[in-house]
Amino acid sequence: MEIPYTIETRHDTGLYNAKLGIWLFLASEVMLFGGLFASYILLRTGASEWPHGSTYLNIPLATLNTVVLIASSVTMVMSWASLMMNEFKKFKIYMGITILCGFLFLIVKYFEYSAKFEHGYFPSNNTFLAIYFTLTGLHGLHVIGGIVVNSYFWGAGSKMWFFQPKRFTNRIEIAGLYWHFVDLVWIFLFPVLYLL
Amino acid sequence: MKSTTQSNNKTHHEEHSELNFWKKYIFSTDHKVIGIQYGITSLLFLLLGFMLVMMMRWQIAYPEQQFPLYNFLIPFGVIGVIIMFIGGLQPKLNTVVGVCIIALTGLFWYLGTGEERMPEGIMLPEFYNQLGAMHGTIMVFLGVVPLAVGAFGNYVMPLQIGAPDMAFPKLNMASYWVYFIGGVIMIASFFVPGGAANSGWTSYPPLANIATTGQTWWLLGMVFLITSSLLGSVNFIVTIIQLRATGLTFMRLPFFVWTQFITSFLLLLAFPPLEVAGILQLMDRVAGTSFFMPSGLVVSGQIFPATGGGTPILWQHLFWFLAHPEVYVLILPAMGIIAEVIANNTRRPLWGYKYMVYSIIFLCFISFIVWAHHMYITGMGTKISAFFQTTTMIISVPSIVILSSLFVSLYGGSIRFNTPMLFALAFLPMFGIGGLTGLPLGLSTSDIHLHDTYYVIGHFHYVVAPGTIFALFAGIYFWYPKITGRILNETLGKIHFWGSFVCMNFIFFPMLIQGLQGVARRMYDGGQQYAHTQNVLYLNEVMSIAAWVMAVFQVFFIINMFISLRKEKQTDTNPWKATTLDWTATTSPPLAHGNFETVPEVYCEAYEYSVPGDAQDFKPQNKQ
Amino acid sequence: MEHSNIQQHIKKYFYVFAALMVLTVITVAIASFHLPIAIAVTLALIVAGVKGTMVASYFMHLISEKKTILIILAFTIFFFLGLLFLPTLTEIDSISRNVS
Numbered sequence: 001m002e003i004p005y006t007i008e009t010r011h012d013t014g015l016y017n018a019k020l021g022i023w024l025f026l027a028s029e030v031m032l033f034g035g036l037f038a039s040y041i042l043l044r045t046g047a048s049e050w051p052h053g054s055t056y057l058n059i060p061l062a063t064l065n066t067v068v069l070i071a072s073s074v075t076m077v078m079s080w081a082s083l084m085m086n087e088f089k090k091f092k093i094y095m096g097i098t099i100l101c102g103f104l105f106l107i108v109k110y111f112e113y114s115a116k117f118e119h120g121y122f123p124s125n126n127t128f129l130a131i132y133f134t135l136t137g138l139h140g141l142h143v144i145g146g147i148v149v150n151s152y153f154w155g156a157g158s159k160m161w162f163f164q165p166k167r168f169t170n171r172i173e174i175a176g177l178y179w180h181f182v183d184l185v186w187i188f189l190f191p192v193l194y195l196l
Numbered sequence: 197m198k199s200t201t202q203s204n205n206k207t208h209h210e211e212h213s214e215l216n217f218w219k220k221y222i223f224s225t226d227h228k229v230i231g232i233q234y235g236i237t238s239l240l241f242l243l244l245g246f247m248l249v250m251m252m253r254w255q256i257a258y259p260e261q262q263f264p265l266y267n268f269l270i271p272f273g274v275i276g277v278i279i280m281f282i283g284g285l286q287p288k289l290n291t292v293v294g295v296c297i298i299a300l301t302g303l304f305w306y307l308g309t310g311e312e313r314m315p316e317g318i319m320l321p322e323f324y325n326q327l328g329a330m331h332g333t334i335m336v337f338l339g340v341v342p343l344a345v346g347a348f349g350n351y352v353m354p355l356q357i358g359a360p361d362m363a364f365p366k367l368n369m370a371s372y373w374v375y376f377i378g379g380v381i382m383i384a385s386f387f388v389p390g391g392a393a394n395s396g397w398t399s400y401p402p403l404a405n406i407a408t409t410g411q412t413w414w415l416l417g418m419v420f421l422i423t424s425s426l427l428g429s430v431n432f433i434v435t436i437i438q439l440r441a442t443g444l445t446f447m448r449l450p451f452f453v454w455t456q457f458i459t460s461f462l463l464l465l466a467f468p469p470l471e472v473a474g475i476l477q478l479m480d481r482v483a484g485t486s487f488f489m490p491s492g493l494v495v496s497g498q499i500f501p502a503t504g505g506g507t508p509i510l511w512q513h514l515f516w517f518l519a520h521p522e523v524y525v526l527i528l529p530a531m532g533i534i535a536e537v538i539a540n541n542t543r544r545p546l547w548g549y550k551y552m553v554y555s556i557i558f559l560c561f562i563s564f565i566v567w568a569h570h571m572y573i574t575g576m577g578t579k580i581s582a583f584f585q586t587t588t589m590i591i592s593v594p595s596i597v598i599l600s601s602l603f604v605s606l607y608g609g610s611i612r613f614n615t616p617m618l619f620a621l622a623f624l625p626m627f628g629i630g631g632l633t634g635l636p637l638g639l640s641t642s643d644i645h646l647h648d649t650y651y652v653i654g655h656f657h658y659v660v661a662p663g664t665i666f667a668l669f670a671g672i673y674f675w676y677p678k679i680t681g682r683i684l685n686e687t688l689g690k691i692h693f694w695g696s697f698v699c700m701n702f703i704f705f706p707m708l709i710q711g712l713q714g715v716a717r718r719m720y721d722g723g724q725q726y727a728h729t730q731n732v733l734y735l736n737e738v739m740s741i742a743a744w745v746m747a748v749f750q751v752f753f754i755i756n757m758f759i760s761l762r763k764e765k766q767t768d769t770n771p772w773k774a775t776t777l778d779w780t781a782t783t784s785p786p787l788a789h790g791n792f793e794t795v796p797e798v799y800c801e802a803y804e805y806s807v808p809g810d811a812q813d814f815k816p817q818n819k820q
Numbered sequence: 821m822e823h824s825n826i827q828q829h830i831k832k833y834f835y836v837f838a839a840l841m842v843l844t845v846i847t848v849a850i851a852s853f854h855l856p857i858a859i860a861v862t863l864a865l866i867v868a869g870v871k872g873t874m875v876a877s878y879f880m881h882l883i884s885e886k887k888t889i890l891i892i893l894a895f896t897i898f899f900f901l902g903l904l905f906l907p908t909l910t911e912i913d914s915i916s917r918n919v920s
Contacts, residue, residue: 005439013438017434017438018364024430025426027892030900034900039472039476039487039510042908045911046914066844067844070844073879074879077833077879081829124503126503127485133479180875180876195850195851513910564899565902568910576913
């Protein structure tokens with residue numbers, strides 16, 4: 001039994017199944033982070049005082065992380081473009097850089113977190129730190145998820161290129177959409193938590 | 197998804213005939229098997245939820261009296277044993293279900309004994325709270341929604357749109373097993389120290405924040421259930437948009453498919469905020485944050501050691517952002533089933549099909565901006581309260597359009613009064629009572645009086661129990677021949693219907709009366725200490741007895757499901773003479789083989805019954 | 821997509837990358853002025869909004885995406901905005917009381 005439209009697109013929607021699927025998933029992710037941002041707004045407007053991000057957080061490190069994540073988004077889309085141009089080797093390079101950027105982001109995050117803990121800043125200290133750790137922690141989990149998926153497509157999963165190139169390109173596009181979304185969330189998290 | 201599509205056609209047949217037991221029945225990727233798995237699991241959860249409430253009803257009717265545990269245990273055990281040995285089924289489905297019912301009886305025994313729950317058979321208030329919280333959780337999240345969406349949606353929807361399977365079969369399997377794990381976590385929470393969650397199914401903080409370990413398990417279980425419904429709803433939407441048969445345009449979809457489509461959107465977009473709420477409450481309980489903890493909270497005379505600065509209202513917003521759309525998740529698939537059954541048994545096209553479709557789309561939209569009508573007494577602003585009252589009144593309009601269309605569809609039809617139709621006919625007034633009793637709750641002035649009284653319980657149980665659950669019964673009686681190739685016994689079915697119908701009203705109507713008198717909900721003695729409750733207190737006993745009698749009538753249903761399986765398989769693929777595509781697939785489509793012998797094409801609308809000039813009184817969608 | 825088409829796309833990706841970098845610098849620079857909170861929030865969200873739109877439109881190809889997906893996202897944004905602001909609006913009476 002063959003499921004239709006796994007590779008080619010359906011004529012009236014112009015989509016293949018997985019692309020619609022990932023966008024629906026991202027829509028639900030929008031609501032997930034929407035719920036967190038809504039909590040942030042409600043807690044902050046209700047608070048008698050609210051610290052500026054810089055009193056606890058390290059802005060230069062976070063700026064570095066922003067640059068790293070945006071760069072990884074570019075290499076991610078380039079890895080897909082390379083497959084579109086039938087350049088598998090380039091794909092490997094760009095995807096490799098994307099994964100490395102993901103790791104770099106997590107390493108920087110690790111140093112940030114451990115610095116907080118050394119100073120005795122824990123989620124239980126106040127609402128600002130609570131929401132900081134929850135939001136960045138959840139975002140970090142999304143980054144880890146992205147790295148796992150990307151690593152699979154870079155390694156064992158890339159064999160598919162040799163017998164189903166179209167399908168593999170689709171998969172990279174899907175993985176890319178997710179990765180860009182993680183980047184997009186960070187673009188909002190960065191000013192909200194660190195700069196305001 | 198990977199392996200099913202990349203292997204070429206030649207190996208397909210061999211591959212399928214080699215499927216072993218585990219791949220065919222347990223870790224199946226076939227939507228029909230997954231639908232049946234969902235169905236059996238959720239029916240068992242419904243039974244468990246019902247068992248819990250039977251225990252609660254004893255306490256309400258006869259407070260502080262010894263619970264006659266064995267009067268309840270023995271019948272359950274006997275039914276379990278009977279089903280186990282009913283025999284003649286392949287694979288041994290009856291044995292599995294029988295063992296499950298015996299296991300539930302064991303759980304019931306565990307709950308009915310023990311010093312920390314029922315010392316000497318007398319229920320502790322803490323344990324009553326656990327039962328209440330778990331009854332709600334199990335019924336809503338583990339029973340009704342998985343049955344309406346997971347079971348019916350999974351089994352029927354792909355057949356009705358002429359698809360070979362769901363768009364992502366492996367995700368579908370994952371969705372079931374994640375749900376299963378979530379259910380196991382929920383049940384396991386009864387066995388942890390301090391027992392299961394006891395802060396109500398709404399888990400309002402700060403009470404839930406400081407509750408026993410069971411609450412953490414509840415939150416973990418919910419995370420699993422939310423993940424399951426996320427996987428499921430993505431799959432449903434993609435399937436409906438992408439895998440419709442040729443010629444099956446959106447306006448030709450059976451109404452049931454439309455309801456599943458909208459329901460999936462509600463699940464997809466409304467559940468994540470509850471996941472957020474769950475994560476935040478987990479942080480509060482585990483990492484010591486104060487998202488929901490106000491400053492200076494005093495617990496048992498001492499200041500609670502939390503940093504404060506949070507607000508319990510935040511939980512209510514996030515919770516009801518899900519839980520209001522969840523009401524429509526409960527009712528929409530029910531309406532879909534009812535529409536199918538009514539069109540089929542009146543032998544007429546649905547009256548106002550288009551407007552019903554527009555109504556549910558509109559309903560989906562508005563359902564996201566009505567949630568704060570559960571929160572009028574939290575002290576919210578008057579302007580915003582007016583906004584939520586307005587949207588609440590507006591959202592009753594599409595429900596009424598749908599209900600009226602269904603009523604009008606009856607007019608002039610030559611109605612066949614079989615069991616599914618009886619349940620469908622009962623649904624209409626019952627859901628009507630449920631819906632109309634909601635209006636006073638949607639207006640903040642009357643809500644102040646009615647809030648947290650038995651009126652609320654009566655209202656939503658009318659929507660869900662004689663409403664949704666009757667629709668689900670109608671669906672089971674209606675599609676049972678599709679799934680098994682046999683029609684359920686009509687006599688047993690009618691006994692089941694009339695018994696349930698009468699008992700349901702004796703259970704839930706008195707609640708409305710009590711609520712108007714001001715009897716508060718969630719009181720473990722049924723409110724007997726208050727002066728204003730005294731003249732309606734006798735109703736507690738009426739309701740409890742009706743609940744236990746209703747359990748007796750469910751036995752007819754359970755037994756019917758299994759003895760009807762032993763009948764001769766019928767050859768007719770379309771016993772109800774229905775028009776939708778599910779009835780053009782072979783009867784009890786072979787498992788894991790795809791659905792249709794030839795790929796169906798659709799030429800007409802969904803309910804072409806009694807077309808003037810036709811020889812037959814129905815025209816299947818795939819007939820030119 | 822055609823081969824030459826892709827080449828053009830790649831150029832766009834790098835322009836967007838450059839713009840995102842510039843905007844990151846701008847957003848950090850604005851924060852260093854310690855403006856009044858209302859202005860700071862507005863500016864920061866405008867910059868973040870522009871950056872987010874660029875990522876969504878070009879990296880995620882929303883600019884040329886199919887109608888079905890755009891409709892689903894439009895629905896989502898509607899609900900997202902409701903979720904974002906309605907909870908706080910229900911508290912608006914007590915919030916304004918706090919401020920005054």
